[in-house]
Amino acid sequence: MTNARKARQATAEKAAKLRAEQAAKEKRRRIGLVAGAAAIVLALGGGITAIVMTAQSQQKEEDARLAATKLDGLKEYEDLDANHVETPVTYEQTPPVGGNHNPTWLNCGIYAEPVPNENAVHALEHGAVWITYRDDVPESQVEQLKDEVGNQTYMLLSPYPSQENPITLSSWGTQMSVDTADDPRIEKYIKEYKQGPKTPEPGAACTGGVGTPEG
Structure with a gap:
């Protein structure tokens, strides 16, 4: 090679x-x-x-x-009227938990001013939980309540100056009051009674009515 x-x-x-x-x-x-x-x-x-x-x-x-968590202080009411009326209604409870009400429901959400009872009760008929607070509740606690309501459906939040307790939660036929916004019963109440067992018209609208909530 x-x-x-x-x-x-x-x-x-x-x-x-x-x-x-x-x-x-x-x-x-x-x-x-x-x-x-x-x-x-x-x-x-x-x-x-x-x-x-x-x-x-x-x-x-x-x-x-x-x-x-026990719902201590829960009150229940039976045999509530549910007629549509155009006139003001005098309710036995403050805030009301049901009864005759305006034909148009209150839009669910957060309100900075008091809202008409008759429209709010119609929202309760549709399954809403209505949280109300006195004017002397600290702003920090009001903010906590706003956070609790957040973007949840079927929730109302508004001031109610004349109520007896600092904070009250109402749904159709039930009511419970607490002293502070961090009370664990608030979350339990919402879970139990939003669209709860006493709701006369579960799933009915909570928008398209009256009122302009801020959130």
């Missing part, structure tokens, strides 16, 4: 070896990428699982807390 031929053969062998090394290196790189991606997926999956399990645990604790 001539020297030139030997040189060409050596060059070809060297090139083949280099290609083989590069192919092996690329294979290892792909394997590493796949393994890394798999590890990330597993890690993310584990993290998501942990988040879900934590959320479920917190929800169970919250449900248990609400279940243990």
